[in-house]
Amino acid sequence: MIRNPILPGFNPDPSICRVGKDYYIATSTFEWYPGVQIHHSRDLVNWMLVARPLNRASLLDMRGNPDSCGIWAPCLSYADGRFWLVYTDVKRLDGAFKDAPNYITTCETIDGEWSDPWFVNASGFDPSLFHDADGRKWFMNVQWNHRGPGTGGNPAHASFDGILLQEWLPDRGLFGPVRNIYVGTDRGLTEAPHMFKRNGYYYLTTAEGGTGYQHAVTLARSRDIWGPYEDHPDKHVICTDADNGPIQRTGHGQYVETHWGQCYHTFLMGRPLPGPFCPLGRETGLEEVVWRDDWLYLKSGGTVPRVDVPGPTEAEPAPTRAARYTFNDVLPDAFQWLRTPEPDRIFRVEADALVLIGRDSLGSWFEQSLVARRQEHLAYEAETTVTFDPKTYQQAAGLTTYYNRHKFHAVLVTYEPGHGRVLTIMSCLGDRPDGALAFPAKPIMLEDGLVSLRVRVDGKEQQFWYKQDHDWQMIGPALDASVISDEGGRGEHASFTGTFVGMVCFDVTGHAAEARFSHFDYAPGRWVETHLTKGRPA
Numbered sequence: 001m002i003r004n005p006i007l008p009g010f011n012p013d014p015s016i017c018r019v020g021k022d023y024y025i026a027t028s029t030f031e032w033y034p035g036v037q038i039h040h041s042r043d044l045v046n047w048m049l050v051a052r053p054l055n056r057a058s059l060l061d062m063r064g065n066p067d068s069c070g071i072w073a074p075c076l077s078y079a080d081g082r083f084w085l086v087y088t089d090v091k092r093l094d095g096a097f098k099d100a101p102n103y104i105t106t107c108e109t110i111d112g113e114w115s116d117p118w119f120v121n122a123s124g125f126d127p128s129l130f131h132d133a134d135g136r137k138w139f140m141n142v143q144w145n146h147r148g149p150g151t152g153g154n155p156a157h158a159s160f161d162g163i164l165l166q167e168w169l170p171d172r173g174l175f176g177p178v179r180n181i182y183v184g185t186d187r188g189l190t191e192a193p194h195m196f197k198r199n200g201y202y203y204l205t206t207a208e209g210g211t212g213y214q215h216a217v218t219l220a221r222s223r224d225i226w227g228p229y230e231d232h233p234d235k236h237v238i239c240t241d242a243d244n245g246p247i248q249r250t251g252h253g254q255y256v257e258t259h260w261g262q263c264y265h266t267f268l269m270g271r272p273l274p275g276p277f278c279p280l281g282r283e284t285g286l287e288e289v290v291w292r293d294d295w296l297y298l299k300s301g302g303t304v305p306r307v308d309v310p311g312p313t314e315a316e317p318a319p320t321r322a323a324r325y326t327f328n329d330v331l332p333d334a335f336q337w338l339r340t341p342e343p344d345r346i347f348r349v350e351a352d353a354l355v356l357i358g359r360d361s362l363g364s365w366f367e368q369s370l371v372a373r374r375q376e377h378l379a380y381e382a383e384t385t386v387t388f389d390p391k392t393y394q395q396a397a398g399l400t401t402y403y404n405r406h407k408f409h410a411v412l413v414t415y416e417p418g419h420g421r422v423l424t425i426m427s428c429l430g431d432r433p434d435g436a437l438a439f440p441a442k443p444i445m446l447e448d449g450l451v452s453l454r455v456r457v458d459g460k461e462q463q464f465w466y467k468q469d470h471d472w473q474m475i476g477p478a479l480d481a482s483v484i485s486d487e488g489g490r491g492e493h494a495s496f497t498g499t500f501v502g503m504v505c506f507d508v509t510g511h512a513a514e515a516r517f518s519h520f521d522y523a524p525g526r527w528v529e530t531h532l533t534k535g536r537p538a
Contacts (some may be wrong), residue, residue, distance in 0.1 A: 002045050002309040003317045004247060005269055005283035009374035010498025011037060011193065012211075012282035013073040014266035016256045017083070018328075023256070024050075024110060025266060026076035026085065027284060030497050032336040033343070033403075035071040036087060037059045041206070043315035044264065044286060049333055053085060053114040057341035059105060063366050065339060066093045067404035070495040072100070072125050073192055073252070082108045086139075088125040093494070096146040096159075099245050102127040104170075118170060124161075129168070130195040138225065139168040139195040143180060148163040157188040157410035163206065163226070181227045184208055185218055186236045192252045195225075199294055204229055205237075207252035211282065212492040214241045215251030216303075217267055219296055237296055238267050238287065239292060239303040247305055247377065249492075251281065255289070255296065260312040265289045265296070267305065270486065273459050277485040280375060281498020320377070322523035327354040334373040334522075335502065339366065349370055353516040358507025360393060362404040363435050371501020372402060375457070379525025381452040382501045388515040390415040396426075397515030399453040401462060403484040403497065406435055410504060411453055411464040411475060413446065421446045423466055425476045430489030441476030450518075455501065457481050458525055 006025075007014070023041045032211070035054030035097055035167040053070065054060040062070045070360035075086040084106050091099040102125070103117035110392050120127065124142040131137055140163055148158030166178040182204055184190025192207035201221045208218045220229035240250045252269035269285040270278040285304040289296050300306055325332045327349050337343060346369040348355050356369040357406040388397040393415050400410035409427045416422045422443035447468050454465040455473060460482040465472045486492045505515040 001316065002311045004285040004287075004305065004307050004309065005271070006045070006047055006286050007039055007284035008280065009283060009376035010281035010500075011284045012268045012496065013252050014254065014268060014284040015074055015076045015194070016254050016264075016266045017078055018256050018258065019075045019078045021259050024076060025284060026074045028073055028496075029071045029336070030068055031062055031065055031070040031339050032500075033060070033062065033339055033341065033499070034336070035062075036074045036085065040110070041050070043311065043313045044258070045299050045311050045313070045315040046318050051111045052336075053105065053107065054087065055341075058116045059114065060089060061341050062089065062339040065089075065389055066365060067406070070339070070496065071094050073127075075128040075194065076085060077129055079137075082106050082161075083110055084129055084131075085114065086120075086127045086129045088127055088141075090125055091232075096143045096148070098125060098146070100125040100144065100250075104129065104168075118173070120168065121174060123164060126192045128193050128195065130223070134179060137168050138165055138195070139174060140165050140195065142191045142193070159378060160184070160189045160191060162190065163193045165206070179226060181225075182220060182229045184207065185231055187214070187216060187218070187235070190218070190263075194254045196255055201294060202295075203255070205253070205255060208236070209241070209251065210493055211249065211251065211268070211496065213249055215249050216241065217251055217253050217265065222416055231366060232295055234303070236303055236397075237265065237289070237298065238305060240305075241418070243304045245304060246271060246307060247285065248276070249278070250285070250305060250401075254496065258312055259538065262290045262312050263291070263296075269305070271378070273482070275482055275487065276462070277379065277482040277487040278492075279457075279481060279485040279499045281486055282496070308494045320524050322521065325520045325522075326518070327352065327517070331371070335371050337371050338368045341514070352517055354503065354520075356397060356505035356515045356516070356517065358397070358505045358511075358513040361506050361508050362408060362410065362426075362504065364400075365405070368504075369506060370400070370402065370502060370504045372400070372500035373520075373522060375401070375499040375501055377524040379458040380501075381453065381454065381456045381521075381523045381525060383521040384503055385450050385452045386503070386515055387450045387518075388413045388505070388513075390421065390513060392509060393417065394474065394508045395506070395513045398423075398503075399455055399464070399486055399502045400502060401455060401457065401481065402500050402502065403488065403495065406430060407488050407495070408481050409462065409464075409481075409484065411455070411466065412504075413451055416443050419443065419445060421448075423451065423475060425464060425479075427479065427482070430483040440479065444475060456525070
C-alpha cells in the first residue's frame with residue numbers, strides 16, 4: 001500500500017519525475033539549507049532522500065530572506081539525458097511586492113554537482129519547465145501583480161495575475177512572445193503550473209485556493225499550447241474543502257505515468273490536530289488517477305484522496321524506527337540549517353561531536369547556529385547532550401522545537417548574573433508584538449560538566465527534561481506545541497514550512513562561543529495518527 005503522506009513532515013509542493021523505472025520527487029525547502037529535497041523510489045511506497053542540490057553560494061544564498069521565503073515550488077524534469085531543476089528564491093513575503101528571481105540548473109545525475117544556474121526572470125514565483133515532443137522548452141510562472149491589495153495576512157486574489165508562458169533555451173534565455181495563458185477558476189489564487197501532453201491535448205495543472213483548507217488541484221486543457229484552456233468538468237481533481245477526514249489542505253501537485261501503465265498524481269497535504277493545527281506542516285501525498293473522456297479523475301472517485309492507496313507493486317511501507325545520530329566528521333542527511341551557504345561559520349563536525357559556533361539570535365534572518373531535523377510524527381521524543389560554558393546571559397545553547405523566529409520553544413544552558421551557569425526555557429509564542437520572548441520557568445542552577453536535554457511532544461503539548469548526575473527531571477510546565485505550526489501566529493497563509501527539532505547556540509556578544517553536542521536521538525511516540533479529523537479526534 002501507498003500510505004499517505006509518503007513524505008512525512010515538512011515536504012510541500014511535490015514535483016514528480018520518472019526516468020525509466022526510477023521515480024523522483026522534489027519538494028520546497030523555503031529558508032532551510034541546502035535547498036530543495038529530492039527523494040527517490042522504485043515502488044512509489046518507500047522513498048529515500050538522495051539529494052539537496054542547491055548546496056553552494058552560486059546556486060543559493062538566502063541570508064536576509066524573511067521566514068517562509070527562499071525556495072518555493074521547484075520543478076524537476078528529465079530531458080536530453082539530464083535532470084532539469086527550476087526554482088524560485090523568494091526575497092520578500094509581506095507587502096505588495098514579492099521579489100522572486102527564478103533560476104534553472106541541470107545535472108546528468110540526480111546526486112551530482114549541479115550546474116551554476118541560469119537566471120530566467122523575476123515576474124513571479126512557482127516556475128516550471130515543459131519539454132515538448134518537438135524539443136522546444138517552455139517556461140511558466142505565476143505573474144505577480146503588485147498593484148493588488150498585497151499579501152499581508154490572507155493572500156489577495158488580485159495579486160495572482162495568471163500563468164505566463166514563454167519559450168526558453170539555455171543559450172538564448174527567454175525569447176519570442178510571452179502570454180498569460182490561464183487566469184484560473186473562480187477559486188482564485190492560481191499558482192503552481194505544471195504542463196504535460198497527452199492525446200493531442202496540452203494539460204495544465206495548477207493549484208488554487210491558497211495553501212490552507214480551501215486548497216485544490218485544478219486541471220485545464222487545450223489543443224494549442226497558447227490556449228484557450230478549457231477547465232475540467234469538475235474544475236478540481238483533488239480538493240478536501242468541506243471534508244472532515246484525516247487528510248486536509250490538499251493541492252499543488254503533478255501528474256506522472258508509471259512504467260507499469262498506471263497513473264498517479266502528487267499533492268501537498270496537512271494532517272491537522274484538533275484546533276485545527278498542523279505541526280508537521282505541509283507534507284507530500286500520492287493518489288492513483290484514471291482517464292475518462294480525456295480528463296483526469298481520482299480512481300477512488302470524488303476529489304478527496306485516501307490515506308491508503310493500492311500501489312503498483314506488493315511493497316509495504318518500511319516500519320518507522322527510532323534514530324540515533326552521532327557526529328563523525330559528516331553531518332547526517334536528516335539535518336539542515338538556515339539560510340547561509342557558509343556552514344563552516346555556524347558549525348563544524350568533528351570525530352565525536354557537532355560543534356555549534358554561536359552567532360546571531362534565534363530571531364535572526366542572517367546567520368543562526370541552528371542545526372535541526374524535521375518533526376515527522378505527531379508524537380515524538382528527542383534528546384541530546386551539550387557541553388557549554390557561557391560567561392554571560394547573552395550566550396546560550398541547547399535544544400529547540402522551532403518553526404520560525406516567531407514560533408519556538410528552547411531549553412538553554414546560559415548564564416545568570418549572581419548565580420552562574422543555569423538552565424532556562426525561552427519561548428516565542430507566535431508573532432507576539434515585536435517578537436517578545438516568554439520565560440515560563442525559573443532558571444535552574446547547574447553543576448559543572450555536560451547537560452543532557454530531552455523534549456517529549458504529544459499532539460499539542462510538549463515537555464522539556466534535563467539530566468546531569470541524576471535521573472531525568474522535568475523543567476518548567478507543559479508547553480503549548482500548537483503555536484509551533486502552520487496555523488500558529490499569523491496562520492497558514494503566512495507560515496509555509498513545518499516544525500523542526502534540533503540543536504542551537506547563539507552568542508549575541510559577537511565572540512562566537514562554542515557548544516559541543518555529542519549525539520542527537522529522535523524516536524516516534526504513540527500518537528494514533530490514523531484517527532484524526534480536521535477539528536477533533538474521530
